[in-house]
Amino acid sequence: MTRVWLRWVPAAAASAVIAAGALAVPLEAGAAVNLPDKTPQEVLAMIGDSTVDTLSGTLEQTSRLGLPDLSMGGSAAGDDAASALELLTGTHTARVYLDGPGQARVQVMGRLAERDLIVNGTDVWLYDSKDNEATHLTLPADAGSRPAPAPGSPQTPAQLADKLLAELDPSTEVSVDADTEVAGRTAYDLVLTPRGNGTLVGAVSIAVDSETGLPLRVKVQARGETEPAFELAFTALSLAKPDAALFDFQPPAGADVREQALPEGTPQEGTPQKDTEHGDFPGTVSGTGWESVVGLPAGSVPAELTASPLYAQATEAVDGGRLLSTSLVNVLITDDGRVFAGSVPVSRLQAAAAGG
Amino acid sequence: MPSDPLVRAGNLPCARPAVGWDLFASELAVLFRRRRTWAMLLALAAVPVLIAVAVRLSSSPPEPGRGPPFLDRVTQNGLFVGITALVVCIPLFLPLTVGVVAGDTIAGEANLGTLRYLLVVPAGRVRLLLVKFAGAAAFCLAATLTVVVSGALIGAALFPVGPVTLLSGDTISVGESILRSLLVAGYVTVSLLGLSAIGLFISTLTVVPVGAMAATIVLSVVAQVLGALPQLEWLHPWLFSHYWLDFADLLRQPIAWTSFGDNALLQAGYAAVFGALAYGRFVTKDILS
DSSP states (O other), X not given: XXXXXXXXXXXXXXXXXXXXXXXXXXXXXXXXXXXXXXXXXXXXXXXXXXXXXXXXXXXXXXEOSOOOOOSSSXXXXXXXXXXXXXXXXXXXXXXXXXXXXXXXXXEEEETTEEEEEEEETTEEEEEETTTTEEEEEEOOTTTTSOOOOOTTSOOSHHHHHHHHHHHHTTTEEEEEEEEEEETTEEEEEEEEEESSSSSSEEEEEEEEETTTOOEEEEEEEETTOSXXXXXXXXXXXXXXXXXXXXXXXXXXXXXXXXXXXXXXXXXXXXXXOOOTTTSSOOSEEESOGXXXXXXXXXXXXXXXXXXXXXXXXXXEEETTEEEEEOSSOEXXXXXXXXXXXXXSOHHHHHHHHHHO | OTTOHHHHHHHTTTOOTTHHHXXXXXXXXXXXXXXXXXXXXXXXXXXXXXXXXXXXXXXXXXXXXXXXXXXXXXXXXXXXXXHHHHHHHTTTHHHHHHHHHHHHHHHHHHHHTOHHHHTOSTTHHHHHHHHHHHHHHHHHHHHXXXXXXXXXXXXXXXXXXXXXXXXXXXXXXXXXXXXHHXXXXXXXXXXXXXXXXXXXXXXXXXXXXXXXXXXXXXXXHHHHHHHHOGGGTTTGGGSTTTTGGGGGGGGSSSOOOHHHHHHXXXXXXXXXXXXXHHHHHHHTOOOOX
8 A cells, every 4th residue: 555655755855845836936035135234324325326337137127006907908099198107017127238338228128019118429320129119319418427516506415415314304214124035145125104094004125235335126015915916126236247238229221210209308417407306397286295295287188098998997976076096106187187196095186176 | 561560569668778779769750750740730820821921012111109119110021920920929829739649649659559568568657757847848849949940031031131139129130039049949839848747637537539629728728818817816826827928038139038937947857846746647557458
């Protein structure tokens, strides 16, 4: 009788090894890391001090905002709204290559498809493998140079960190959580927790590489959820200089090549940058800090968007309008066409709509 | 008749030390002398031919973003025909043929009454399972190569051949594109090994080869249906069909090797579990035919 059971030992052993492996890998990733303690100021200063400008890595972005998954019934092919929403649902992987300020390449990898952004000096290329379409932009020659800091503004990263913390303090508690590991590198985990409880955001955590000060992961936790609502993290990272040929993009033969001029009104040398918060912004902001509600006047939403079946599918009817609800942000579109958005419960949006 | 029991069994006892290789050679000979195997390979070879001829005869070139991926590239570069055909074949045709071969491995011999002759060698059962699995793997390679090579040939005959555009928008030379096509063929072969192991296991459960074939094919369809349901996202990385279409990662610049490694690991896991299950079933089985 025992001999019969012995025959099944290999099958049981193989399954056990795989199960053990599947359990051990996440455990290993969460293994305790012990770094010398740092205060939030020091960690913020590390970010400011970071001099990393060459890297190649893989980024993974996961959104669990509670939006309907549109990848399945994506009937509206080529719909811009749908493709923008698609980036807000599910998981996306991108490879990033960086060499100095002037050379960068981002590859957003889809199934059997890829979207590329290549920056090489003043040349910017966008390539979409699905349509075999390339778009070319030329930047003004001095776009890469940074404006000199205004006199009186903080100069060193440490000063900047202090100033930032002082500004954040009334609304946000900044702390350093247990050390962690991202993409095989040890990291400090800087956590921003809103002090009030009128917001949907539970906490924002930023993992900062302990060696270089490079942010490796950003997680946004919604209140009352166990898994992060939004996560952007490196899954692989090398600080070596990437192959120079990667940035030398020639549009492939047969591709649709479009030359696009820079849109008018792009900040150029000399013209002061428009202050979008106060200058031309037509809407209103009520509340402060995490609980701010942004209001837009009637007519801000294009009629074609509200007419699309996607709109009806993604929003739900509430008192006074329709609500696009996610775990982090609520957007209320009132019956008269005004828009109120904020990281707050829907009742706050309705109050803002009634008050405005 | 190559599948004649006496011919096959007669090969075995004479060269005992190298009996595994002998058995493997005889298994390959039987497999590739079968008319059924040739019919399946011909059907697979016909897929790229159909695609190429249809595109060649149509008056307007295919629009980007419509039809199977890469279809619009075919008119610019014939070497894409093989890749387009692979995308078309992976969901159904390739698993179908692999299911037929893998489902037939043990049940077919049992059905023909040749199994007991194959087992005259001492400790022959494990070796027979390994040889049968290797035979199925060889068929996976042959099937994939058939699609890629026939696609490249018909593409070269009907369309211009030149530098190939990768998914990233970079172009590579004809020579490198042949190398990449072979890499893709290797990837797809590895992708099918898990299914072969499942077929081998099901084949040890029955003496009716058609049942084992059908069950294997049904499982490959079920895996893909489950893979399309977003509600089962936690399950997806465990499905043997999960990485099937990720061969496209080999068509990026630079090559993204992660999916190749993940796929190989997943398929090795399936081969280990179902190979061990097949062992557990087969060594205790009473061979009556």
